[in-house]
Each structure stands twice: as structure tokens, then as C-alpha cells.
Amino acid sequence: MDIQLKRGLLDVCVLTAIKNEPSYGYKIIKDLQPYVVLTESTLYTILKRLELGKMLTVRSIEHDGRLRKYYHITKAGLGRIEDFKSEWKEVMSIYRFVEKGGL
Amino acid sequence: MDIQLKRGLLDVCVLTAIKNEPSYGYKIIKDLQPYVVLTESTLYTILKRLELGKMLTVRSIEHDGRLRKYYHITKAGLGRIEDFKSEWKEVMSIYRFVEKGGL
DNA sequence: CATAATACATCGTAACACGAAGTATGCCGT
DNA sequence: ACGGCATACTTCGTGTTACGATGTATTATG
Numbered sequence: 001m002d003i004q005l006k007r008g009l010l011d012v013c014v015l016t017a018i019k020n021e022p023s024y025g026y027k028i029i030k031d032l033q034p035y036v037v038l039t040e041s042t043l044y045t046i047l048k049r050l051e052l053g054k055m056l057t058v059r060s061i062e063h064d065g066r067l068r069k070y071y072h073i074t075k076a077g078l079g080r081i082e083d084f085k086s087e088w089k090e091v092m093s094i095y096r097f098v099e100k101g102g103l
Numbered sequence: 104m105d106i107q108l109k110r111g112l113l114d115v116c117v118l119t120a121i122k123n124e125p126s127y128g129y130k131i132i133k134d135l136q137p138y139v140v141l142t143e144s145t146l147y148t149i150l151k152r153l154e155l156g157k158m159l160t161v162r163s164i165e166h167d168g169r170l171r172k173y174y175h176i177t178k179a180g181l182g183r184i185e186d187f188k189s190e191w192k193e194v195m196s197i198y199r200f201v202e203k204g205g206l
Numbered sequence: 207c208a209t210a211a212t213a214c215a216t217c218g219t220a221a222c223a224c225g226a227a228g229t230a231t232g233c234c235g236t
Numbered sequence: 237a238c239g240g241c242a243t244a245c246t247t248c249g250t251g252t253t254a255c256g257a258t259g260t261a262t263t264a265t266g
Binding site: 001002003004005006007008009011012013016017019020035036081084085087088090091093094095097098099101102103 | 184197
């Protein structure tokens with residue numbers, strides 16, 4: 001899938017992946033696989049950005065003697081998803097413009 | 104509208120704006136206004152990129168003693184629009200994932 | 207006669223996705 | 237027992253891109 005088309009979708013995808021229950025890096029990648037493919041470097045960049053923006057919080061938990069970072073969505077994160085849904089109307093109006101061939 | 108969401112949409116919008124008949128910078132901006140707002144610096148960057156990628160060709164034409172650059176879409180440009188439409192299925196599947204709240 | 211509209215161009219910047227490379231542990235098959 | 241694979245997270249550098257700022261020049265309008 002085209003990189004440019006992904007932008008603006010990825011952040012919200014990651015937030016959606018941890019919306020129902022906290023998750024960790026590797027699992028998020030696997031869970032999103034059927035919808036979007038993203039590499040580790042991409043994911044961890046996104047997670048750091050979302051943390052900085054207070055869209056999620058992180059809790060390190062020991063699992064099988066190994067550390068795992070669980071990401072929890074915040075109220076702001078949930079708001080981000082809602083904003084995205086609102087903006088989608090505009091996106092669809094643009095798509096329809098392209099689909100029907102201009103004017 | 105969110106900048107990131109625009110990416111991947113703008114190129115195709117501009118191509119669509121010149122699809123039916125050749126157009127020039129200023130007119131393209133006005134025509135797209137109801138769908139996407141883009142500044143001149145953005146537009147001319149896009150037009151240059153699309154020209155480099157052979158998605159369009161340029162013909163300077165004198166109009167009222169002043170030069171106007173008309174942009175003509177190419178076969179590759181039309182192909183680009185079709186590719187976009189195909190990829191839209193993937194975009195919609197991602198949107199549906201977000202809309203229904205994950206899983 | 208000033209201001210807005212038309213028309214195009216360039217530069218610098220910040221955001222972003224990604225490949226490459228690295229570290230470390232547990233598990234499975236032969 | 238050990239080589240390879242899956243799990244798990246991290247950092248660095250790079251190319252693409254949208255945009256604000258700024259500049260030039262002409263025509264129309266009030």
C-alpha cells in the first residue's frame with residue numbers, strides 16, 4: 001500500500017489496536033497485519049509519538065522473565081479516534097470527487 | 104483537515120482537476136477549494152513532482168499578455184488515478200476496522 | 207490610486223514511514 | 237546440544253512531503 005495513503009491512518013490504527021485492551025508492540029503488529037502492514041521501526045516511532053502526545057500510557061510488565069511494555073489508551077487517545085471519524089466525511093467527499101472524475 | 108490525512112490524496116486530486124480539460128495553477132486551486140484547501144506553494148510543488156513523474160505535461164500559453172502554464176494529464180497520470188481507486192478498497196477496510204472499534 | 211485578484215516561483219523546515227542494524231531471550235527440531 | 241526461528245524492544249539515518257514565508261509582476265476594481 002502507498003506510504004502516503006497510510007499516513008493519517010497509522011496513528012489511529014495503533015490506537016484502535018489498544019482500545020479494547022492494553023497491548024504491546026509485537027502483538028499490535030500481528031493484530032494489525034490483516035489491515036495494515038507496518039514494521040517494528042515504524043510502530044515504535046508511532047508509539048513514542050503517541051505517548052508524547054499523551055494519547056497512551058506505558059506500563060512495563062515482566063512476562064516469562066522478559067520485559068514487555070503494555071500500552072494503555074487514554075481519554076485523549078479515544079478523542080483522537082473520534083476526531084478521525086469526524087474528518088472521514090471530508091475524506092469521502094474528496095474520494096467521491098476523484099471517483100466520479102472531477103468537475 | 105489533518106495534513107497527514109491529505110497526503111496520498113492531493114496528487115490524485117490535482118490529476119483529477121486536469122483530467123477533463125487542461126488547467127493552470129490558480130484555477131486548480133479554486134476548483135479544488137470545495138474539496139481540499141491547498142496553498143500555492145503546495146500546489147506548485149505537487150505539479151513539479153507530477154511533471155517529473157510524467158503524470159502530466161506542461162504548455163505555456165500567452166493569455167492577456169501574461170504567461171499561463173497549462174497542465175495536461177498523460178496516460179500515466181490517468182493510470183495513477185485508477186491505481187488510487189483500486190487501493191481505496193484497502194483504505195476502506197482499514198477505516199471499517201477503526202470505525203467498529205478494533206478486535 | 208490603493209488594494210485586491212490573478213499567476214507563478216523558491217527556500218527552508220518539521221513531520222513522518224521505513225530500512226538497516228543491534229540486543230536479548232525462549233522454544234523447537236534433529 | 238545447538239542452530240535457527242519467533243518473540244520483543246531500540247536507535248540511527250534518510251527520503252518524501254505539505255506548508256509558511258517571501259518575492260515578482262500584471263490586471264481589475266472601488
